[in-house]
Amino acid sequence: MHVLVINSGSSSIKYQLLDTDNESVLISGLIERIGDAQGDLINKAFPGTDNEVVTEIEQPIPDHTTGMRLAIDMITDPAKGAIKDKSEIGAIGHRVVHGGEDFHEPTIIDTEVIAAIEANVPLAPLHNPANLDGIHVAMELFPGIPQVAVFDTAFHQTIPPHAYMYALPYELYEKDRVRRYGFHGTSHKFVAGECANLLGKPLAECNLITVHLGNGCSMTAIENGKSVDTSLGMTPLEGLVMGTRSGDVDPAIHTFLARNKGMDIEAIDAMLNKQSGLKGMCGMNDMRDIHAAADKGNKNAQLALDVQTYRNRKYIGAYMAVLGHVDAIVFTAGIGENDAIVRRLSLKGLAGFGVKIDEAANDQRAKEPLKISANNSTVAVWVIPTNEELAIARQTRAILDT
Ligand code: ADP
Numbered sequence: 121m122h123v124l125v126i127n128s129g130s131s132s133i134k135y136q137l138l139d140t141d142n143e144s145v146l147i148s149g150l151i152e153r154i155g156d157a158q159g160d161l162i163n164k165a166f167p168g169t170d171n172e173v174v175t176e177i178e179q180p181i182p183d184h185t186t187g188m189r190l191a192i193d194m195i196t197d198p199a200k201g202a203i204k205d206k207s208e209i210g211a212i213g214h215r216v217v218h219g220g221e222d223f224h225e226p227t228i229i230d231t232e233v234i235a236a237i238e239a240n241v242p243l244a245p246l247h248n249p250a251n252l253d254g255i256h257v258a259m260e261l262f263p264g265i266p267q268v269a270v271f272d273t274a275f276h277q278t279i280p281p282h283a284y285m286y287a288l289p290y291e292l293y294e295k296d297r298v299r300r301y302g303f304h305g306t307s308h309k310f311v312a313g314e315c316a317n318l319l320g321k322p323l324a325e326c327n328l329i330t331v332h333l334g335n336g337c338s339m340t341a342i343e344n345g346k347s348v349d350t351s352l353g354m355t356p357l358e359g360l361v362m363g364t365r366s367g368d369v370d371p372a373i374h375t376f377l378a379r380n381k382g383m384d385i386e387a388i389d390a391m392l393n394k395q396s397g398l399k400g401m402c403g404m405n406d407m408r409d410i411h412a413a414a415d416k417g418n419k420n421a422q423l424a425l426d427v428q429t430y431r432n433r434k435y436i437g438a439y440m441a442v443l444g445h446v447d448a449i450v451f452t453a454g455i456g457e458n459d460a461i462v463r464r465l466s467l468k469g470l471a472g473f474g475v476k477i478d479e480a481a482n483d484q485r486a487k488e489p490l491k492i493s494a495n496n497s498t499v500a501v502w503v504i505p506t507n508e509e510l511a512i513a514r515q516t517r518a519i520l521d522t
Contacts, residue, residue, distance in 0.1 A: 121210035123513040128254025136509040140517040146202040151187040165200035184253045212267045213516030216251045218244035219271030226515045229267040268516040275305030278346040302350035308340040310511040311504045327443045334453030335363040341439035361428040363405035366396035398424045429465035448500040474498030
């Protein structure tokens with residue numbers, strides 16, 4: 121079956137057409153700067169193979185409908201050879217950021233599901249409207265083709281109340297649904313499944329700590345295959361130090377900034393989401409730039425690296441305490457998959473807890489899963505590339521097969 125995966129953002133759309141029979145990627149595309157004077161589309165047919173055809177278009181892309189129409193032209197272009205007609209697409213899988221407490225698993229989209237995603241807009245005011253734009257456009261352009269929503273929050277719906285509640289007045293939970301939801305669920309679930317295969321055990325018997333370090337960063341404690349705690353919270357701001365997001369801060373800092381710096385709520389929100397994290401500490405948010413600067417003696421770059429990896433270590437320790445027994449720690453996403461130094465520093469000092477790294481293995485680069493723990497480590501440590509599009513395609517197909 122051909123599954124089209126759509127990840128619709130506020131000014132961008134990522135799309136991928138996969139053949140779920142052999143899990144190959146036929147088309148991979150990115151549309152950016154929707155609504156700007158000039159928009160971009162980059163489309164790759166058969167990416168990463170000898171038959172790769174790359175097409176780039178620069179033109180105004182006023183809205184998501186125009187963007188998706190361009191994408192359909194690319195996908196069905198006979199010269200590219202992926203498919204001839206959009207009717208060859210069996211299903212469409214949409215990434216949806218916030219499913220609140222309504223969605224524990226992927227769901228076929230109908231008017232009730234759309235209403236529920238809309239009802240969760242207050243919890244993700246930037247993301248859910250953009251995801252809904254993608255859904256509406258796809259329903260218009262692909263009538264009759266089943267559409268499935270795959271939620272970033274769904275995997276974390278197994279987190280128990282003692283881990284999802286904030287110690288705030290209870291009615292904030294009851295009336296306003298203020299609680300931890302967690303994000304990156306599709307990625308955490310995907311690498312957990314891959315890790316279970318590598319360990320040769322059913323996922324339902326695995327205790328894992330999955331560490332997703334990309335632009336956004338999060339960590340999940342997985343007990344017997346289920347998420348029992350995760351570092352992102354009601355919004356994707358809590359927890360680890362991210363590219364531009366602060367992660368954990370004393371909540372009283374908000375009040376301090378308002379009282380003493382005259383900052384309003386919008387300015388504080390923008391600062392915590394866009395001008396903090398690695399970027400806030402050293403002016404850079406790409407880990408490769410940060411290493412290069414730290415190597416040249418840039419003290420703030422070194423500090424940013426130290427603060428991020430110390431926070432990772434602290435959370436790994438916390439989740440080891442949560443789980444009691446850990447089969448494996450899994451690193452994934454841009455930094456987690458590529459950055460041996462971050463992995464080493466994030467695991468520093470954990471030998472007493474049975475976590476020992478094989479330095480030579482850790483220094484290797486691989487596109488395939490890589491075991492980086494030493495033979496005498498009681499906790500296995502793996503680097504496993506995440507693949508959210510494949511995970512969404514698999515889940516979309518699975519729900520239609522049932
Ligand atoms: P997103 O959260 O946007 O999906 P990714 O998972 O692609 O992000 O991660 C992007 C980040 O990964 C970059 O900002 C960069 O910091 C980091 N990264 C990518 N490649 C490398 C590398 N070779 N070494 C260190 N960090 C890397």
